[in-house]
Amino acid sequence: MSSHTLIPETTGQTSSSSLHDQVQIALAIADETLLKSLLLNCTPPIAQPHFLGSAISRIGIPTPDGRSVDGVIQFELVHCRLAESQDDIERQFAIRGDRDRRERHYAQITRCESETQILGQSISLAQALGLLTQAGFQFDQVQTILNLPHEACHKSWWYMLDAHGHFSLPFRRVLRTRRYADGTFTLNYKDHFLQDKPPCFTSRHEQVLIEIKSPRQGFSKTLEKINRHREQLGIHAAILISHAMGDLEAQGFISQGVSVYAAQDFLLPTRADCQHCANDACPLQGNGQSPVRSCQQFCLNGQVC
Structure with a gap:
């Protein structure tokens, strides 16, 4: 067995009950930076930095058996990214030749088409601006999209993740805008791709269960509690925050799909x-x-x- 520990086996500065409260209070009021640190620096990490978007926390979530879980973090995982320009696509795939040859290549890598999907329905101007800006469109592009004539569309190139976790699979996205007399907008889009359909517009929201380990609770009881809560809430990912844990115990949790994190790194x-x-x-x-x-x-x- 190695001499180091994933979570140091040290005695806490407070009792187990107050340590639990301290961690839960930190979880309740933590800013996004601290929550992201928890997701990125647990072992193994829940997400990688360039895929992680926003994150918020909730504590004391009730369960069907009348109990509650210590906390849940909802976070955003980015799956699609707007390309800088069509030139970016041409450079990546070394597309050369006249216009007809380029268009044939584009047609080849966008041969499949998704169904029409709704980005926003009957939303305000502020909401439409927020959605498009958050997706990565520049100000002039946003203005163009929101002022499209009825039959016109806006085409843009995007990347989605490949099997190795890199943004390298290009696809073309076609946006259409409907403006209504009450000042609201509906934004629709279709994706044109080579083989696999993009899984979302830009990102998906995921959840991770947070359990704060009591020193008095053994390995099997802690794992049983985590698994029960995962099943009740339909959440697969879990992070166990503990003040003291040796190598073997940590490896046991990790082998069961539970990430571990040192409590002292999360306390305010x-x-x-x-x-x-x-x-x-x-x-x-x-x-x-x-x-x-x-x-x-x-x-x-x-x-x-």
Whole structure:
């Protein structure tokens, strides 16, 4: 067995109940950066940085058996990306020759067609602007799309993920706009592709279950609880936040499809006073002139540092 641990086997600075509360409070008020860090830096990671969009958290989610889960993070996984230009497509595929030859090549890689899909139905101008801007369209492109004549369309090139997780599979997207007298818009689109249909417009929303491990709860009970909640809520991915865990236990959870994360890396900094801190391991302990005002290692006499 290796000498290192995925989650350090150290004693927490607070009791297990207050540690649970601290992690849950951090989860409740965490900003998007902290939530993304949890998704990216757990072992194994839930997502890769260039695929991860927005993220929000919820805590105390009730389950059908009258209990609740510690938390759920809803996050956005990007599957499709707008190409910079048609020139970008031509450079990638080394398309040369006259216009007819290029058009034949484009026809070959867009030979399949999806059904008409709705991006937004009877939405406001602000909502339409937000959807198109978030997708990556520039201001002038957005204006063109929203002011299309009734029978006109807007064509753009996109990439979707290949089997290796790279944005390398090109497809053409055709957008149509309907404007109504009440000032609302409906945006429809069709995709033209080589073989596999793009799975979404740009991204899909996924969920991950969050479980905070109690030191008093063993491996089998913790895994049983996670699996029960996964089945009840229909969520496959799970992250176990724990203050102490050895190699074998961590590997056991990972082999069962549960990512692990160290609790001390997620706690919000505590308001600190180095002069009265009881942490003997800190070189600033007892320093009344210390500039530190928040610290995750701060503790008072009577607490375990």
